Amino acid sequence: MKSFWVLLVSLQRATGFSLLVFMPILFSGTVLFAQGKAETYVGMEACKGCHEKQYARFTTHSRMSSSFSGISRMKKGLTGEEVKRCYECHTTGYGKPGGFTSETETPGLKNLGCEACHGPGSGHVSSGNPKEIKRRLDTPDCDACHAKERVAAFNYRPLLYGGAH
Numbered sequence: 756m757k758s759f760w761v762l763l764v765s766l767q768r769a770t771g772f773s774l775l776v777f778m779p780i781l782f783s784g785t786v787l788f789a790q791g792k793a794e795t796y797v798g799m800e801a802c803k804g805c806h807e808k809q810y811a812r813f814t815t816h817s818r819m820s821s822s823f824s825g826i827s828r829m830k831k832g833l834t835g836e837e838v839k840r841c842y843e844c845h846t847t848g849y850g851k852p853g854g855f856t857s858e859t860e861t862p863g864l865k866n867l868g869c870e871a872c873h874g875p876g877s878g879h880v881s882s883g884n885p886k887e888i889k890r891r892l893d894t895p896d897c898d899a900c901h902a903k904e905r906v907a908a909f910n911y912r913p914l915l916y917g918g919a920h
């Protein structure tokens with residue numbers, strides 16, 4: 756913890772920002788510290804047993820649940836680097852702890868699953884505790900992939916469920 760404070764203070768000196776600016780970082784750091792571990796991605800199959808209804812609706816009605824097919828279809832002619840850019844939006848947790856790495860290593864994360872919206876679910880899956888998963892969602896949770904230039908006026912609230920429920 757001591758080295759954390761040292762880091763904060765040197766950040767403050769280096770950037771000239773008030774310590775207040777770093778309070779959110781301190782807070783989230785403390786939360787992770789208290790939990791003892793960062794949440795990781797487990798894939799939608801892990802949700803099926805306890806949430807059969809949501810699982811059935813999502814896999815039946817939402818194109819998000821087959822989002823990898825778009826990559827497979829268009830892969831021909833793309834460079835490896837270009838395909839990796841697709842992963843950011845068309846797979847679950849790419850580039851994040853426990854997220855998608857490749858079709859062979861993490862087949863359960865190659866499509867977008869529940870965790871694309873609800874966030875990594877390792878803690879919640881092992882405890883079943885509703886407090887350990889994000890429920891309240893809003894359009895900022897979608898913006899990373901549904902960027903403004905991609906979808907005009909993506910503010911349509913009924914779409915928040917994205918066909919998942």
Ligand code: HEC
Nearest residue numbers: 797801802805869870873876879880883885886888889890
């Ligand atoms: C061991 C059983 C179990 C598993 C596995 C499980 N859940 Fe849950 N989940 C529950 C229970 C129990 C609740 C509280 C009752 C309810 O809302 O159905 C809950 C609630 C939730 C909620 C609402 C939280 C709230 O604050 O009300 C979300 C969102 C959720 N789960 C998502 C997921 C996702 C995503 C997965 C897979 C990564 C998952 N769950 C896997 C048992 C489970």
Ligand code: HEC
Nearest residue numbers: 817818819822825844845871872892896897900914915917
């Ligand atoms: C990690 C990236 C990502 C996030 C986060 C994300 N989406 Fe998506 N979403 C996609 C992609 C990619 C598609 C297109 C899938 C396809 O057609 O292959 C899609 C498709 C959709 C669709 C089209 C209908 C369908 O059948 O799936 C809706 C509606 C949608 N998303 C709503 C949402 C909402 C609402 C949120 C936030 C709560 C959200 N998405 C978060 C990537 C994302």
Ligand code: HEC
Nearest residue numbers: 825826829830837838840841843844899900901902905906
């Ligand atoms: C910034 C996020 C993002 C990136 C990066 C991205 N996509 Fe998408 N893609 C989406 C979203 C969101 C949708 C669905 C909404 C829409 O159609 O605008 C979508 C839809 C698609 C669809 C249409 C699916 C269908 O069934 O109609 C295909 C195909 C697709 N993307 C392929 C790709 C490929 C290939 C790449 C990489 C070269 C890629 N996407 C990169 C977010 C992204």
Ligand code: HEC
Nearest residue numbers: 802806809810813868869872890891892915916917919920
């Ligand atoms: C496109 C985004 C999106 C995806 C994908 C998604 N959810 Fe949700 N989920 C939501 C939203 C939005 C809510 C409502 C939050 C609220 O109450 O404000 C919600 C609520 C829930 C709840 C609380 C009870 C309910 O039905 O309202 C559970 C449980 C849940 N989701 C589980 C899942 C599971 C399991 C999956 C995958 C099979 C999944 N979700 C996929 C957006 C999503």
